[in-house]
Amino acid sequence: MHLTSMLFLMIGCLVSGSYAVLKLYSNMIEVVEWEILSLNSCTVIFTLIFDWVSLLFLCFVLLISSSVLYYSGSYMKGDKNFNRFMYLVLMFVFSMAAMVLSPNLIxxxxxxxxxxxxSYALVIYYQNEKSANAGMLTILSNRVGDVAILLSIALMVKLGGWNFLYYAYNMSDSKWLGFKLLIVLAAMTKSAQIPFSAWLPAAMAAPTPVSALVHSSTLVTAGVYLMIRFSPVLDSSYAQSVLLIISCLTMFMAGLGANFEYDLKKIIALSTLSQLGVMLSILALGFSDLAFFHLLSHALFKALLFMCAGVFIHGVGDYQDIRYMGGLVKFMPYSVMYMSICNFALCGFPFLAGFYSKDMILEVAFMSWVNFVCLWMYVLAVGLTVSYTMRLIFYSMSGEFNLSLLINVKDTNDLMTGSMIMLGLGAVVGGACLSWGLFPEPYMICMSKIMKSLVMMVSVIGGVIGYFCNLLSVNYKLISLKNYFWVVFLGSMWFMPFLSSVKTSDIVMKAGILMEKIGEKGWLEKFGPQGLYWSLARMFVILNEFQMNKVKVFMKMFVLSVLIVLFMYI
Structure with missing residues (x-):
């Protein structure tokens, strides 16, 4: 089944990719609409848009999905619910395709x-307590964004439609600030920006092929893609400033947290969070084309990075702790080669996929009007990225193998390694090809020599610091034990998982119980449906008396009472 699905998605990738190139150079847009419901002047329309942005992104989604499905044929081979897993992944891909091709909010x-x-069904796939908690945190965090989308749909009613491409000019003034903030909130929840960052590392409870799909081209990138589509609406607004500050904070926080993490998949998840902060921060500065460029180039090497992590985890007996690895370059040279390419592309090593997009984003950000805090967060995030990458290489690939009993660590699985070829090629030359295709005219970069070389200097310094800190961490004098609070604080994303689960849920549950007592079982009980029910019941009793021909009795009683009242006054 996985081969059929892979071939189907690959054919779709080729068709959408060739169509995207045609649209890019002909500068044409095709919109297909089906009217579902008409309500006064508002019509509910299912809309599909075929322009170079949607088709190119769909091409990358299908390319990565086909590689992941081919990879899953070996990774999930022993699973008894293999077919169910494949159907869930295909539903995931089709949901992303429906979102990518829609310019209509509904x-x-x-x-x-x-x-x-x-995503909830995939996170709880292994059906244990940890997966259940992670799935609940994931779906509840994302529901906040769903509510924001629903409220923005309600606000767009006064425009007479929900196709935001038609009404971008009308929403450029300050009257639509609430709508813009709702869209930013929706993107923040899906892309796991602060304070919704806790669900992204927790979602690593899902199988590794799902993580490769989620972190490269589907779930977390949906928020970035939505912001790219809404970028004309956000031009010069407070929502843009809010997004810039939050995304820079997320970028810095994720890079810092990855340097204290030991779970292989969570380190890669935090690197995704850092890169999402890069995308949204440059988008907040008004460069949506650069955000889209980095979105595509990042998708190639991040999917491959997770696939290599899955091969490592399988090889060392399903351990995910990087301290149990080491010296894998001797046993798995093929996978280590791909892992190294991905890590260097993530750091922005010259002429790999990440270099073309990340270096241009940083240079444009340094040229823009950003405050001092955001500038330093950019600089520190670059250094931290190289630092945790060197840490990952130090623990997993170099040195001696730390599980000497497990000697059967080899690159013998042709399905897993064969699925990496296409993405490995993309991680090497994909950035250059995208740069030539998306930017036929080069950006004009004007900056001093110090600012120009700042990215390279910070990268080298971050790598050196990361390497020497790792040498100290394997010593018997563990500095981390002396500063336990700060290690836990920085390693747990500033206590965000605790705040997102235990404390917040406790406050929300207590507030819900109070509202239930006062509202649902209090005033709403009196004046709501129950009160209306009893009022109508009494009214129907009276009507029933009239229906039973007892009108004469009531009339006699009424006349008698009137006569008594008159007699008393006379």
Missing amino acids: SILLGWDGLGLV
Whole structure:
């Protein structure tokens, strides 16, 4: 089944990719609409848009999905629910495709909610307590964004439609600030920006092929893609400033947390969170084309990075702690080669996929009007990225193998290693090809020599610091034990998982119980449905008396009472 699905998605990738190139150079847009419901002047329309942005992104989604499905044929081979897993992954891909091809908020909601629902089913796939908790945190965090989309749909009613491409000019003034903030909130929840960052590392409870799909081109990138589509609406607004500050904080926080993490998949998840902060921060500065460029180039090497991590985890007996690895370059040279390419592309090593997009983003950000805090967060995030990458290489690939009893660590699985070829090629030359295709005219970069070389200097310094800190960490004098509070604080993303689960849920549950007592079982009970029920019941009793021909009795009593009142006054 996985081969059929892979071939189907690969054919779709080739068709959408060739169509995207045609649209890019002909500068044409095709919109297909089906009217579902008409309500006064508002019509509910299912809309599909075929322009170079949607088709190119769909091409990358299908390319990565086909590689992941081929990879899953070996990774999930022994699973008894293998077919169910494949159907869930295909539903995930189709939900993302529905969202990518929709310029209409209502049709976007179908793909948006589909991603949330299927992601929950995939996170709880292994059916244990940890997966259940992670799935609940994931779906509840994403529901905040779903509510924001629903409220923005309600606000767009006064425009007479929900196709935001038609109404971008009308929403450029300050009257639509609430709508813009709702869209930013929706993107923040899906892309796991602060304070919704806790669900992204928790979602690593899902199988590794799902993580490769989620972190490269589907779930977390949906928020970035939505912001790219809404970028004309956000031009010069407070929502843009809010997004810039939050994304820079997320970028810095994720890079810092990855340097204290030991779970292989969570380190890669935090690197995704850092890169999402890069995308949204440059988008907040007004460069949506650069954000889209980095979105595509990042998708190639991040999917491959997770696939290599899955091969490592399988090889060392399903351990995910990087301290149990080491010296894998001697046993798995093929996978280590791909892992190294991905790590260097993530750091922005010259002429790999990440270099073309990341270096341009940083240089444009340094040229822009950003405050001092955001500038330093950019600089520190670059250094931290190289630092945790060197840490990952130090623990997993170099040195001696730390599980000497497990000697059967080899690159013998042709399905797993064969699925990496296409993405490995993309991680090497994909950035250059995208740069030539998307930017036929080069950006004009004007900056001093110090600012120009700042990225390279910070990268080298971050790598050296990361390497020497790792040498100290294997010593018997463990500095981390002396500063336990700060290690836990920085390693747990500033206590965000605790705040997102235990404390917040406790406050929310208590507030819900109070509202239930006062509202649902209090005033709403009196004046709501129950009060209306008893009022109508009494009224129907009286009507029943009239229906039973007892009108004469009531009339006699009424006349008698009137006569008594008159007699008393006379």
